[in-house]
Amino acid sequence: MTALSSTLTWAQLRDLECAELESAADGWGKASNRADAGRDRIEKQLLVGLRESQRGAAAEAAVGRLRRMSRNLQYVYTECGLIRTALNSLAHEMRVQQGVLRRALEEAESLKFTVHADGSVSYPPGPGGLFDGDPLPGGTARASGVPGLLPSSGLVAPHTHAAAARDISDRVTGAVRAAARIDWRFTRILRRLRAEEGLKVPDRAWTDAAGDAAAVREAARGYLESRIPRGGSPAAVREWWAHLTDEQREEYLAVYPDRIGNLDGIPSLIRDTANRDNLQLLIGKLEGRDDEVSRVRLAGLREIGRQLEAGGQPPMYLLGIGDEGNGRAIVSYGNPDTARNVAAYVPGLNTSLDEDFARGDLKRARDTAIGAKEMDPDASVASIVWLGYDAPQTSMDDPLGVTGQSDAKAGAAAYNQFMAGISATNQHADPHVTAIGHSYGSLTVGLAAQEKAGIPGADDVVLVGSPGTGARFADELGVGRGHVFVGAAENDPVTKLPNDREASGLGAGIVGGASAGFSLGLSGGPVGAAVGGVAGGVAGGAMGFAAQDAQSEESDVWFGTDPAHRDFGATRFAVSEGPRPLEWGHSPGEAHSNYFDPAKDQVSADNIARIVAGKSDEIERERPR
Template sequence: MLTWQQLHDLKCAELLEAADGWGAVSTQADAARDRISNEMIHGLEATQKGMASPAAVNRLRRLDRNYDYIRTECGLVRTTVNSLVYELIGFQGQLKDALDDAASLGFTVAADGSVSYPAGGQNVVTDQPIPGGNASADTPLMSRPPTPGALHPGLVDPNPNRAKAQDIADRIRRVLTAAREADEHFRTSLSRLKAEPGLDVTEATWKDAAADLAAVRKVSGDRLKKTIPTNATPAERHDWWTHLSQAQRDEYLTLCPDILGNLDGIPALARDEANRDNLQMLLGKLSGEDNEAARAKLAGLRSIDQQLSTGSEPPMYLLGIGDQGNGRAIVSYGNPDAAKNVSAYVPGFSTKLGASPLAFSSLFTRTLADLRQTHPRLEVTVRVLGREDIPREVATAILDLGLIDGMAAPNDPLHLPDVGPLTAMAIAEQPLAVALPAQHPLSRRAGLRLVDLADARWIDAPGTAISLSQLRTASGSDGYRTSLRYEGTDIRGLIALITAGHGLALLPQQSIDGMPGISAVPLAAPRLVHRTEALHSSTLDGPQALLAAALTAATG
């Protein structure tokens, strides 16, 4: 059991050196993995033909998975040890303060943490100094046997040193108890970080790694998680990331891949690495769940993993991953942080595109026009459909690419119906505004809270505006009564109804700014945005890949 002397003498610098060693192994494994996937496998696939080439590629992919697992587990060891040191340094500081106080008062701290104190004060009967004694954290203030000849009036120990010694003994015991608990927690976490025999890294292996990550986050997560600027702007996040050392970045990526992978402002390369790791963790976690929902999600995520493994030109960057619906991904074709995004294109292809009314934006039409000017042989069919129709027609291959819009928290993916495995790419996020008649009493407000409008009359226009069911969910209110239901997809018809006073609607601010007879008051709370995503159900190529890359470039 840890003693206060051991805690005092512990050389935390040596533990940090050990953590750095594990971090170095993790970094080396990551470099080896990159070389295998980016150089060796790519070179074989590009230059070698015949039966031997696929066999060699499969063996290299297995080695790639091994290095990926080594990187993850060694990174978890590094993070666990670093977090333990972070805790112990604080305990050492508290212990040092208690020992310094004891020394300054002339007290002696024994090996068991009890504190001896000298004589002090004066016996009012004998005029002699009141004898010293010993205080232990296990001993209440008055449980010490009375000293012969000493007077103890009332319930107060007359030696003024007694209370000071008791306080120091209690502080030592508290810090030692906390240090022992931390030592045991981290010991348990470290004992989990070991691999099963064999060379195969399977979904069961990643299931174990996901459990390892959960265990490490339980004891270490708050230390790093609370320092991630999730509520900052993308520019502020980028500045935060650039000022981290590489070792700090590696530690964040190891412990918080699910958070960093979905944060705008973090470089695309780092987000892609985080999300690919998190994808393997999700596959491992779901493989251990025996229910229909988990099996559906697992199939969707396996499809995404297969697309990533197959590769594409331009390369795919995984900018978001999750197990919503049947598995969701946000993909950029080409690095969105680069000046340009490129995509393979074969002239003469045709493509079928679909868009919900408010996803059919000027950005989409301008981008499509630029592409058709550059590639005049591109044949395009565009259909405007309701939001519920877009995912279904993409999943059934009626559409090659679908643009869909809706309401979400900043940087969160849209919640789509479960119609099959879909891949989503973030296209744009814009502020939301409440559309009111220009003469409405609230039209001059600087902002409006959704909850304050629960009793207002609303137009339910699920094909164009944000649906009333979503408003109720977002605000936790049963209000937002329907004044009129609008089932069209023409936003001009909805605007005409709002102008005539039939009710309010929540729309992207850009779509209603400057419209005659309409006042667009920004939504102040809750913090929600209008989000547009591009959907596809298989690996993109040809014109739809070109369009997706161009849209990403235009918004990035």
Template sequence: MDLKTLKALAPSEYAEAADGYRAVRDMADAARERVDKQISTAMQKANEGEAAEAAQKQLKKLSANFHYTQVECGLISGALNGFSSEIIAPRRRLTEALEEAAALGFPVSASGDVTFPAGGKNELTGDKIPGGTIVGNNGMLGPSNRGIYGPDSNGLYGPDATNQEINPHRGNPHLAKAQDIADRIAHALREAEEIDDRYQEALRKLKAAPGLEVGTKTWADTAADTAAVGSAAANYLEDNIPLDKSPAARKSWWDHLSQEQRDEYLALYPDVIGNLDGIPVAARDEANRENVELLIGKLSERDDEESRTMLDGLKGIQRKLHERSVPPMYLLGIGDEGNGRAIVSYGNPDVKPTRTTRLRR
């Protein structure tokens, strides 16, 4: 991320792209629901035989494709929104620093170096103290910090800087302001590059192979994708989850989120939201149903007895979730900690008293 790129970057364009992926996610979700609840159900009631069974298999495959599209587009939308939100601050600081430099008449190079004019008076010679070009210190200790590692030990360019032990610009009244502007530019560029690298790495993981067939291996990969995007967006979303608050405070937090924000939390942190007391039951159930698929994919990649046992249990829970029950089944908790666990409620406890069962394997 260089100065020219950050200056020209428009965060709103990434937010608009996120909205586009969110729209595709919503369409895929609606299509999957129609396949599962309308088309498949109607065909199952009206048809029997080998042809009907083959058609049902194809519908299940179509539903899985829509589901995968829904999840991945939700992750992309969350990543783009996270980048758009986080990049605003360093871009604003860069813009403010550049505007201040322009107001003072200090040229700024493409790499962020700030040139300042001669000023003040040399008490020995009576001459003006020379100006120069100063490099910003971005606060890091690594070689990327040109304010420490170059072009000279003072981070200064100047026509009279023949001896690094002597700063020929000392006493120039413009020096401190130029240094301040250069440092702010360097900090903004460093922060922007860190944000850009973090989200680029997460988004690269979301690229699907051509001709992808959705199966357990795909969901294992999707589980890794979810973890990658969730990690990238930690500053943007995860750090705001009220983990240490009361259930009432969590409910209040959730109620004050927009639907878009809720969708992002459900997409990026289903394991957290699904197990958090205070979050509405319907939202927890949605998150946990999503997480079941991810956990099954992750456990399918393992080859040990404990994982196989948990996998069998999760598949059993998934089958029950697909069955119609009266009252309806809500999944209030799911995880692969220890021997695996699940919390199931028959009926919505947010509406009326229900029977809740804790399952451990």
């Protein structure tokens, strides 16, 4: 065995034509682009035309076949794009090692050294010895660590030729060994990139594609990923994307749809394209997993995919998708880059990427888009639902987690980054932007509005079903109190949550009263003790609450001042009272969930739509509390 790899020599590395690898990559790129163009034509022309002009069983069958063809082309686009980037990454890494080798060979030539096929380097006699002045003999050096090479005893002058030859041999051998490892790594990656046989792409193919994409992403770190902006402003991201070549954009979309699709500052059409591809990869990644979280997440992803495939008006744009935390999904009805009126709604407690979110929260954004368009038919609208943070989840493991602000603070920073991206890509000089928060999402929006520069681009803030924003007054939300609007149903218990002092008094009173009542009731036996405990708990809780309430401002709620109270200073708009919490035939918290639904609360939905459309002067007002 020589010092070099038995399957690759330095001469082969030197003569490797990386341009041929790049030419092959271009060929796969063209195949990927053709598949993408075919898919685009099916989605934007054939299916649209068929839905508009044809009805009946034959039309439904044709739609089904076209969707299958589109899905197949999407798979071809993904796999061919991965092959292109794998080949380009291989060429990039091989060029690096060719550079190391070339510099070593050039140095050997300048010193009149000879580099042999096995990587050893012969050198001529050197300068005289330390004591006798006789020239040191020439010889052959091999890479460090090869048996037979011993360090100098220190009793003779350093042989500069020998040291230089050994260094050159080290670099030649190192370059070839690194190239051999690169070659083997990419060989394994490329062998995995094989298509399924037949005319239908099964679900398991997308599972394989997700693994393929992960492998190519890992391999392309130095070639592509390192160039993606990290921590830059959305405006800087927009400029980075604008200055890429078409070929570079195609590679990023093929290999990093997750990064590009969720990068604020990338145009919405591009984000939508990337996220539709990433949606399929995420579905493939979760396919076959049998844990509850994966099943719930998969149901949500599939429902979003179903709605995207169904099309309809207003058109959907998938601006973000991911499986980190409780899941991420950002969906817009209307293009936020071209819309004159843009709204971004933040959901609250217990929201996660599941089927309920995909049906309920997406519908809220769609209803708002339709309503705003009705209020101003001449203005374009984009209504967004933004699940870009981990909303708190009620849990027995952490029952008090919903009472803190940590999730909202993290969400506020992410929301402002997203809104800065909307401002960076919107084509209007001064679009009308509305930030909407519901339930705990109103705290997230409120904290975002209180950050140093406020919510980027926001003209109006809408808070519905709010337990507070962390602010004492509407003026703290950065848009002026005249542009803060609040909807609070009379029977929505979330808008009347006690403040932390009242809650503390209530809890302490219940515990103390129940203990005292239990002790006093013991004389009446077990029944007396139980009755005494319950009665004492009720009485103690009421007294504890009343004691703390007397020391609190009337307008205090859990997260600051009640936004619907006159002390806060916002404009309260009319909503329906909603069903009482225990009213027969209704869910306990239904009044908390109706604000966006024109079928259940037309007044509220219309008022929100008027604000989004820039017609807040036309809302129906309600007296503050």
